[in-house]
Amino acid sequence: MLSRAATATLTAATHGSDPAATLTATIHTAGQVATVLLIVIIAVAFYLFTCLVWPFGKCRRCKGVGKFKSPFGRAYRHCGKCDGSGLRVRVGRHVINHMRAVRGAGENSTTGRGKR
Numbered sequence: 578m579l580s581r582a583a584t585a586t587l588t589a590a591t592h593g594s595d596p597a598a599t600l601t602a603t604i605h606t607a608g609q610v611a612t613v614l615l616i617v618i619i620a621v622a623f624y625l626f627t628c629l630v631w632p633f634g635k636c637r638r639c640k641g642v643g644k645f646k647s648p649f650g651r652a653y654r655h656c657g658k659c660d661g662s663g664l665r666v667r668v669g670r671h672v673i674n675h676m677r678a679v680r681g682a683g684e685n686s687t688t689g690r691g692k693r
């Protein structure tokens with residue numbers, strides 16, 4: 578906290594002008610914005626692709642086990658969050674399912690009428 582404030586005042590003192598203004602000027606070049614945007618788009622596309630191929634992750638509450646063991650004996654109960662499956666649908670898969678649902682609804686209302 579204290580050191581960060583000190584460096585901020587230090588850069589302001591050395592540069593003379595407003596450090597925030599120079600920072601935005603250096604970052605917001607059109608080419609750099611396009612590059613960052615491209616990287617983000619590729620990363621999101623790659624993540625959605627992995628969610629398409631591997632839609633499930635480990636349940637966070639039971640860590641993929643699906644059940645909780647009792648400290649006494651061999652009793653156990655199923656995890657309530659994943660219903661004992663140990664699986665969790667990944668966030669990207671929810672997005673894909675939503676996109677598919679929206680697209681399917683659109684196709685049914687417009688193009689599906691004549692064909693079927």
Ligand SMILES: [Zn+2]
Binds near residue numbers: 636644659662
């Ligand atoms: Zn679970």
